[in-house]
Amino acid sequence: MLLGLGIVLGFAGIGFLCWLLFLCAVYAAPLFVAAMVCTMLYDHAMMSGVHAILAGIAAGIMVLAFGQAILASSRDPALRTLVSFLLALPAALAGFGMTLGFSGMGDMGTIPAYLFATFGALCVGGATWTRLCAIQPA
Template sequence: MLALGLVLNTLGIGLFCWLIFALAVYALPFFVALSVGMSAFRDGAGVFGALLIGIVSGALTLAAGQLALAVSRSLTLRVAIATVFALPAAIAGYHLVFALSQIGAPSLAWREAFACAGAACIAGTAWARLTLPARTRPSESAGVVENAHRPVLTAATHER
């Protein structure tokens, strides 16, 4: 029974860490959605209205960031946009790793070290997911493929 508990705890922590790295890009839209939703609720929009306004603002933040990254040709602007998205991921990663490190590290210095390393890893993951473009050919979407690979002539075609 103890072995089963250790295996399930390991799988649970692994799944939780995978989830954090997969959702690191969405830290800024979530922060914006939460802030705008709470502000709308405080101003009298009600629960449903605040929820709707928060979801829309978070979705618009994500869409605007992705659109700005896709349209911009300037490397400096792309790095600045990715950094704006990576900073909230770093803050969330720091607090998450600091909380998880309390399970196994009794020293405050080690918890801080683990938290800083985790923040750097999670921010790096969010930054890399935003800045690394998909590998596509430049004019493939227009239906024209430049420098297309030509099939190698086989022995049968040479004999004709």
């Protein structure tokens, strides 16, 4: 009884995390930029902790705002494709890492785990790119 409940709740938890990843994957690029700016400013002793965090948040907000503004206002398909690809690339990397982590929870070999993680990266990156390309220019 309890083993069956554990299996069902385990699948439900993994399903919830995958749904959350697909929902939040559009925001992976601004989060990545914010984390990198914060880390660079703090590691090179340019700013204190709080100031580096605030600068990272500001950089992430600017990436999100500029990306959304370009996608909403540009009619050039090459520019829209490039911007949506650049915004979807960190989401694909996050999908790769998450799928590889899920593969490591089971007893899977290295080569199948990386093949499975590559498929996960393609799915998450493709879903993010599709959501970004769906933004219609004004």
